[in-house]
Amino acid sequence: MKNKSLVSINDYSKEEILHVLNISKDFENNKNQPLLSDKIIASLFFEPSTRTRLSFDTAINRLGARVVGFTDSASTSTVKGESLKDTIKMVSNYSDLIVMRHPLEGSARYAAEQSDVPIINAGDGANQHPTQTLLDLYSIQKTQGTLENLTIFLIGDLKYGRTVHSLLMAMSHFNPTFFFVAPEEMRMPKEYRLFLEQKGIEYFEQTKMENLEKGDILYMTRVQKERFSDLLEFERVKNSYIIKNAMLENTKETMRILHPLPRVNEIDVDVDTNPKAYYFKQAENGVYVRMGIIAAILGIK
């Protein structure tokens, strides 16, 4: 994986995923390891995303590397009409690695083709966000002690939610059982259901928040109004995929609730103090996982 771009989680094999998670654990245990003091990392945010950018900047700084770049394309030459290709060609001459977020889908794959240095995709529109998936995996492994043979509930918008699709693909290496909980209109797309069937992975579909006692992980997503073609349908289901403290009573002691954040109302604030709530810690894990990814790609670990 040295010098290999990370555009989609599907670019990584099971072994590569596990390698990154192992290094990340080492960084969590020993946060300041200035291994990259001779490296320059470009951070190109063509659209603002404070959360993701701060996580990457923190990871880069903890590794001792220097960061150059921009936080919003409004202040760069792209508004003067410079193509993504030209920007990438230029920046790849200056830096050892590029972290890029861009509003257009497929921009990261294209940038990786044009760049002489590896690219880490920090989100390309609604397409891929592989570092989110790796931090989800890290959080699952850390809370469950393993990634193998777990029962994962994916809840909310399973049709458009890119994080659940990437998580599904990544978890498919580890023999999971899935429960898909979504309104009819937001059901897991057929291509993913077929994929699981081909791999012999068991899944159950339900429209109600039930069977939660079977879960090792509840992965929550936002149900967004603008995704619905029928607003009446949205009004009818909008409060059906909310998790509340009272619903957690019979769930497993080791069960943990994950959410890519930011949340709207799908996790009631009364859950926040429950030890099963893991979403804030999940976000913190993002720094260690991004350190792990950067170190692996630059061949340091």
Place this chain on the structure above:
Amino acid sequence: MAFQKHLQVNAIKNGTVIDHIPAESLFNVILILGLDKISNQITFGTNLESGRYGKKAIIKVADKFFEKDEINKISLIAPHAKLNIIRNYAVSEKKTVEIPDEIVGIVKCFNPKCITNHEEIISHFEVKNKQEVALKCKYCEKIMTRKELII
């Protein structure tokens, strides 16, 4: 099928006859094969009666023999096209078109948010299903079907 016995457009001595092109795809076939840019003699007929596929078009290109990769480019819009290779006024060989595993160029990605629709990038699709025509964009990873194709 008496009409098939007649020559619907003039015969050629050597070259290729592309038959069974859906009439509405004729001009796209011409564009994709670059026939508008070559100096060979070309005759075509369109809105001809066809038993199976409604109105069809036919193209005759003198002194031109297509490579497999070249002719397969039209498979998306003329999947039932038949090629007759003509040598000395007689049909010497018949060929059909085949949908390739990858489609480079030709088709535009249907996703308005795809990078290929915002920069000068040659489109690139992996063919996931040849029967129903499902093309997966190498860049945005969206899958488009026949009814969403934009040439």
